Amino acid sequence: SAVISQKPSRDICQRGTSLTIQCQVDSQVTMMFWYRQQPGQSLTLIATANQGSEATYESGFVIDKFPISRPNLTFSTLTVSNMSPEDSSIYLCSVGGRQGAGDTQYFGPGTRLTVL
């Protein structure tokens, strides 16, 4: 399986500020994704991070709120902008398209965000 790291692992932020979360993979992967897991809930896909082009957002998520970068095949960032308490969640990075893994996605450890 892929080794995926996320920074920070957790943070407590003030309302109105922004936080950038980093995701690093130990090898090149075709696909990178960002998910949100609200307290006590399942995972919801925010967007697909496309290398060299704009991310593809799911319904209900917009670029102004969740800008995403993917400068290469091993790294991506998600920014949570102008945060409110409703943004308090775990944000998870996942990767797919790893050689030999078929359509399996592997997940990072997540970033636990609390907005006051």
Added chain:
Amino acid sequence: AQSVTQLDSHVSVSEGTPVLLRCNYSSSYSPSLFWYVQHPNKGLQLLLKYTSAATLVKGINGFEAEFKKSETSFHLTKPSAHMSDAAEYFCVVRAKGTGTASKLTFGTGTRLQVTL
């Protein structure tokens, strides 16, 4: 369109007894199916996956699942529960042949409690 229903939000078993976590899916195409486990304050770990090979899939830590197309089910089982199995379990479906990124649809999760 695809969806997945986890029939139990919470399951409690005694250590050493069998585990059954139920999952039903709906998919317009032949699906790939996954079970992931999430331990408290940890990321998601892949338990097993079905991708149209053998219908009985064996995973890590003694878990297995059987794909039953006629019942549209993919229940997760383990013959004997261990205290370390206590966690949240997610059934996940991905439709094949969509021509899009590897979009996963998550169930709402089943919390497994293991008692002495």
